Amino acid sequence: MAGFHCLTFLTDYGLEDAFVAICHGVASQIAPDVRIIDITHMVPLGDIRRGAVVLSQAVPYLPPAVYVAVVDPGVGTARRAVAVEAGGSIFVGPDNGLLSLAVAAAGGASRAVSLTNQALWLENVPATFHGRDIFMPVAARLATGTPLDETGEPVEVSSLVTLPAPEWRLAGTELAGTELAGTVAHAEVVTVDGFGNVQLSLPGTEAHRAGLIPGAAVTLAWDGRETVAPFVTAFGDVAPGELLCYRDSGDWVAIAVSQGNAAGQLGIRAGTRVTLAASAPGGKRPRW
Structure with a gap:
């Protein structure tokens, strides 16, 4: 050797x-x-x-x-x-x-x-x-x-002992052909980095299938709470202090606050389950 x-x-x-x-x-x-x-x-x-x-x-x-x-x-x-x-x-x-x-x-x-x-x-x-x-x-x-x-x-x-893989899935709505047609993504928080950015288990390569593309508005739901964030390419696409959703450097869907701490602001930690429903700007999101 x-x-x-x-x-x-x-x-x-x-x-x-x-x-x-x-x-x-x-x-x-x-x-x-x-x-x-x-x-x-x-x-x-x-x-x-x-x-x-x-x-x-x-x-x-x-x-x-x-x-x-x-x-x-x-x-x-x-x-x-x-x-x-x-x-x-x-x-x-x-x-x-x-x-x-x-x-x-x-x-x-x-x-x-x-x-x-x-x-x-x-x-x-x-x-x-x-x-x-x-x-x-x-x-x-x-x-x-x-x-x-x-x-x-x-x-x-x-x-060898292995950790269970983080779960994610896409669920289509039952409203195909209507303005509410779309796909809802269900994911879990894999990790929170030192900046408070929240990495989800949803691969970036699957983001488009859930309508998570730049310009979309994303409704995030977790632990009985709900908020809306834009899906963007870079932190600078929103004003400081604003919430955003994006594909991170590891090519996972993630949540952040520009110049802030998303995990702290949202009360999210590793293992938290998050649902993401996207809609085009000015449109309606899919129902859960």
Whole structure:
């Protein structure tokens, strides 16, 4: 195995303590020539889905690498530590679903191992810092060419913990041929970024089928509340402080407030179910 030039790192460790630097130091002593790219260390504490989404969004724009991800509320329990090969990269972390979306984004798992070879760990491993003691030293060794098979026992890829895919669907109205004809989109909030922008599970490639095109007025409904926002191309298409709907940089339908925080303003969070009904400017929207 030739190894990798790059190792990436994502955690919920934050930046107030030395945890991230310690893990960097472990990797640098084992693989001094391998570049480390920090994806983020600001995942909300224990938020496995948020970590999984962010990791998966980064995959298409990074080179083949060893990915280390640690959002691990089950550290020290019976949950497995794994390395998963997918799409020319290797994903290292807890088997709690954190890696699953990124593995899928890379093309799906081709093989996986449980990290049971303690010879590759640091010595005297406690039960609370597997990022330092297991994941990072194993990942650094993989990056320098250690074969995946030497890191532990093989496991069936079908046994890996996976997160359920976010749901979305399109529902046609029963008013075809009338001015109310159209399609209503039902989606859920996948993630909220640091700006408060709300990413939905509806792919941007499906937006036009629901009438979500620039210039349309979109009625948004969630948790018994309802509001209207224009569907636009850029934040600057509306005045500061105004709500908007758009296709984001990952090509998902999203909701934002220009120079503001949509999630905070609307009271929306990950998992919230949102219905979108579009109408042409001056027209009527489809009925729910």
